[in-house]
Amino acid sequence: xxxxxxxxxxxxxxxxxxxxxxxxxxxxxxxxxxxxxxxxxxxxxxxxxxxxxxxxxxxxxxxxxxxxxxxxxxxxxxxxxxxxxxxxxxxxxxxxxxxxxxxxxxxxxxxxxxxxxxxxxxxxxxxxxxxxxxxxxxxxxxxxxxxxxxxxxxxxxxxxxxxxxxxxxxxxxxxxxxxxxxxxxxxxxxxxxxxxxxxxxxxxxxxxxxxxxxxxxxxxxxxxxxxxxxxxxxxxxxxxxxxxxxxxxxxxxxxxxxxxxxxxxxxxxxxxxxxxxxxxxxxxxxxxxxxxxxxxxxxxxxxxxxxxxxxxxxxxxxxxxxxxxxxxxxxxxxxxxxxxxxxxxxxxxxxxxxxxxxxxxxxxxxxxxxxxx
Numbered sequence: 001x002x003x004x005x006x007x008x009x010x011x012x013x014x015x016x017x018x019x020x021x022x023x024x025x026x027x028x029x030x031x032x033x034x035x036x037x038x039x040x041x042x043x044x045x046x047x048x049x050x051x052x053x054x055x056x057x058x059x060x061x062x063x064x065x066x067x068x069x070x071x072x073x074x075x076x077x078x079x080x081x082x083x084x085x086x087x088x089x090x091x092x093x094x095x096x097x098x099x100x101x102x103x104x105x106x107x108x109x110x111x112x113x114x115x116x117x118x119x120x121x122x123x124x125x126x127x128x129x130x131x132x133x134x135x136x137x138x139x140x141x142x143x144x145x146x147x148x149x150x151x152x153x154x155x156x157x158x159x160x161x162x163x164x165x166x167x168x169x170x171x172x173x174x175x176x177x178x179x180x181x182x183x184x185x186x187x188x189x190x191x192x193x194x195x196x197x198x199x200x201x202x203x204x205x206x207x208x209x210x211x212x213x214x215x216x217x218x219x220x221x222x223x224x225x226x227x228x229x230x231x232x233x234x235x236x237x238x239x240x241x242x243x244x245x246x247x248x249x250x251x252x253x254x255x256x257x258x259x260x261x262x263x264x265x266x267x268x269x270x271x272x273x274x275x276x277x278x279x280x281x282x283x284x285x286x287x288x289x290x291x292x293x294x295x296x297x298x299x300x301x302x303x304x305x306x307x308x309x310x311x312x313x314x315x316x317x318x319x320x321x322x323x324x325x326x327x328x329x330x331x332x333x334x335x336x337x338x339x340x341x342x343x344x345x346x347x348x349x350x351x352x353x354x355x356x357x358x359x360x361x362x363x364x365x366x367x368x369x370x371x372x373x
Contacts, residue, residue: 001355005188005220005242009034009144009167010062014243015233015351016145016222017250018066021257022050024250026057027347036064036145044132051140064145065137068281069130069153070307081126085313088302093317096295102324105316126308138164145169149199150307151177152184169222173201173208175215182216189216190245193225197248197335199285200225200276206239213240228337230357234365248335253347261325262288262332271339280318280333282310288338290331292321 001013015033017024025035037054039047054063134157137143146153146161147169153161161168167187172178178189191212193205201208205225213221223236224245233244251258252267265288275289279296282304287293295301304310321329345353 001358003242005167008187013351013355014222014237015354016064016243016245017347018147018245018247019250019256021250021255022054023255023257024253024347025054025063027253027255028250028351029058029061029063031348031351033351034062034064034145036066036147039065039133039137040068040130040149042133044129044136047133048136048139051137051143055140055142058142060142062144063142064147065133065143066147066149067130067133068150069148069157070127070150081309081312085305085309086302089305089313092300092302093313096292097317097320100291100326100329102317102320102326102329105320105323147171147190152181152186155185158185171199171224172212173203175208175211178212178216178221182219186219188220188222188242190222190224191241192245193223195286195336196225197274197286197338198333199281199283200335201284206235209236209239209241225335226337228340230354230359231361232337233354233358234361248337249341249350250347251332251334251338252341252344253350254344255347258332259322261327262322262330265327265330266332266334266338267342267344269334269338271336274334274336274338278304278310279314280311282307285333286335287333288331291328292331 003014006012006014011034012032015028017028017033017035018038019025019035020038020041022037025037028035037050042050137146138160143166146166149171152170153168158168169188169190170181170186171190171192172181173192178191181189189212191209192200193208194200194202195205205223209221209223220242221240222243222245223239223241227233227236227244227246228249236244250256252263256263258266269288273289274286275293276284276286277293277296278284279293280287296304305313
């Protein structure tokens with residue numbers, strides 16, 4: 001399954017595993033693909049701790065990071081974002097949590113994981129904080145891939161990655177976004193369809209991928225959204241993709257960082273159990289539907305804030321929901337393939353099953369061209 005993109009990165013399989021869990025990064029990279037750590041939920045200090053752990057276990061095997069780097073503020077400085085969050089929004093969030101009996105955080109509790117950094121620190125979805133995260137990541141020679149989930153990385157970031165031999169990718173939900181990435185100088189584009197978990201657009205994977213492949217050729221394209229098995233991987237490569245970018249399939253593995261309650265909900269969920277909502281960041285993202293996501297659609301809701309204010313508004317609420325064990329409010333970002341992820345296979349088994357199913361699919365398709373059939 002090797003191709004030019006695999007050769008440039010130094011991996012055996014064109015399987016890119018987006019995850020917020022260091023254990024998944026290591027497991028998939030060891031299995032021949034490449035684990036890509038979502039860094040936006042960490043402070044620079046936390047990211048260094050995670051990357052130390054990963055580097056110790058992978059040796060010279062490649063890994064990647066995914067960041068959310070919005071454009072820099074015109075002044076070059078980050079304003080006081082916390083002061084920009086309306087009091088009405090804060091009061092409404094507190095009212096929703098109180099109605100469901102969600103207790104405040106204990107004194108000294110810290111944020112962690114996907115939805116925030118240290119308590120009181122801005123979430124890692126600002127230009128300046130993202131720069132600090134990249135400064136940490138650049139210290140690790142095993143870093144071979146850097147992906148920006150929010151537009152084309154700035155020219156100086158692209159230049160530094162190029163000097164360090166790091167390939168740069170960016171996600172696109174429309175052809176015009178992919179063309180902007182190509183013109184901006186990225187090494188590959190991730191065409192992410194409507195089915196995907198997290199931030200995603202309106203166009204489905206089956207429609208989007210061939211359009212992006214044709215538009216940016218010969219730049220490599222990864223297919224994302226609706227891919228959790230080998231048949232879907234074969235379909236993606238048949239559409240012209242050079243590989244696949246998968247996220248939801250790792251959420252129900254034993255290595256996953258997902259807490260027991262949301263994992264139970266993920267394992268039991270059908271593909272119709274997700275919703276696109278702006279609740280996490282202010283931009284549309286797919287996640288499990290819950291009473292929390294439904295509350296943001298009610299008439300009394302004051303509305304969503306723009307990125308990064310929405311994330312700052314809700315990061316503590318998300319931690320409180322997670323700590324509460326409240327099943328009605330519990331949610332987690334995931335794609336529609338969550339309906340296929342109804343067991344807890346480990347990451348190596350997931351990769352192996354994906355490859356075997358891919359091979360079986362390609363061989364079956366090949367037989368349709370046999371004149372004797």
